[in-house]
Amino acid sequence: MGVIMACNHEQLTQLIEQKQLRATEARCRILELLYDTREHYTPEEMLEALREHGKPFSIATLYQNLSKLAEVGLISRFVGPDGQTRYDANTAPHHHLVCKICGRMIDVDVEGPLEEVRPRALFADEEPVLPEWKVDDIHIELQGVCPDCQARISREAGGA
Amino acid sequence: MGVIMACNHEQLTQLIEQKQLRATEARCRILELLYDTREHYTPEEMLEALREHGKPFSIATLYQNLSKLAEVGLISRFVGPDGQTRYDANTAPHHHLVCKICGRMIDVDVEGPLEEVRPRALFADEEPVLPEWKVDDIHIELQGVCPDCQARISREAGGA
DNA sequence: ATCATTGCAAACTGTTTGCATCAAG
């Protein structure tokens, strides 16, 4: 579970039915898009991508299915630093690398001594509060500029 | 700048006027709330807090001022993992400790070898992509359970 | 045949905007 890989139609059907859901065309198309591209789509972006493929797609059906699929754990939902809700097919714990320019986001693992990273109160008078928090999870968001935006920027700088 | 401390009215006025803005009552009340409490309020929560203090407060004025104050750098805006927009008075770079139960969020610094934390592609076929990202920022979100929720949970467990 | 799913339209929530009034400088 949580391992992403491009799937054929039968595999998708199986995944969905394992969750006691009907393997409808809408659900297959959504899962296929997320599994194949590994992108972190906003609902709006997904709608565009799904419609480009030819067939129409109802926005209500999209939202209904994104909720249901996230609920049963076939996809995961989160909110990016830009405030946009996004979905991806990677339900295993992971970290994110985010482009500050376009908001694009890819999954990464991190290497390094994470266990040694510890919180510390920022203000003297909060010192006693911190130890009482039970901290059991860490999510790292690396920020930078993606290859595409770097290219676009240097192209525009060169042209201007 | 970016250092939080409780301020008196004159100091607030000065801070605001340094940014070429008029030090109106609405702005002072907003800044005072954020600076005094250090909480990470949603607009809705702020509205409630501001109105409890007695006087009414227009929701349009709140939003208008939150935008403006964030724009000039007197406060900072961000979106929590629960998707709620929040504001705080700490404009210096910092990390967050978030309660998984109630969503409460406090600022923390972290200790540990952060420089050694490096991204690594999750999928073999993405390996060549990663090095082309320019990574220059890291934001760490520690998740756990705040003291209040811990207390409430053990109280409920004991009572049930 | 049965019951989940679809998809339109209407409802809802959080946020922004137009604009007349008001108040800070």
Added chain:
DNA sequence: CTTGATGCAAACAGTTTGCAATGAT
């Protein structure tokens, strides 16, 4: 007095929901 700020109401964007029609088992 001048210009920016306020605050109502209307507009808006993203998301959810009611419900009749449709489709999967």
